Amino acid sequence: MGWHFSGAVFQIAGQPVTVSSDGNNVAFNCVNILGSGPDKRPCGQAVLLVYQHGRRGSAAAIPAECPACHRLYFLDPPYTDPPPEPPAGQRQLRNAVMNIV
Numbered sequence: 001m002g003w004h005f006s007g008a009v010f011q012i013a014g015q016p017v018t019v020s021s022d023g024n025n026v027a028f029n030c031v032n033i034l035g036s037g038p039d040k041r042p043c044g045q046a047v048l049l050v051y052q053h054g055r056r057g058s059a060a061a062i063p064a065e066c067p068a069c070h071r072l073y074f075l076d077p078p079y080t081d082p083p084p085e086p087p088a089g090q091r092q093l094r095n096a097v098m099n100i101v
Helices: none
Strands: 004-006 009-012 020-022 025-029 046-050 092-094 097-100
Touching: 025 097
Parallel strands: 004 092, 009 097
Antiparallel strands: 020 025, 025 046
């Protein structure tokens, strides 16, 4: 089983990013900038990260890939196996700051 996010703040390059999280799944829109000059725009494709051992986006060694532009993303701090024992047996990351790299 993976962790559950409760009140976690997600950010990319130090900037808050809107995510949809459910259990240990985190979905967001790709922020990779495409084009140049006046044609610059964010990719915007949906990307899914799974904060569970061996799953895409859980660590730098197994990043999630944007299906449109192929930018790679992973969560930091990475998921470790075995995971650290959470306080009071809760498998929740409460009010954590999670970096999407």
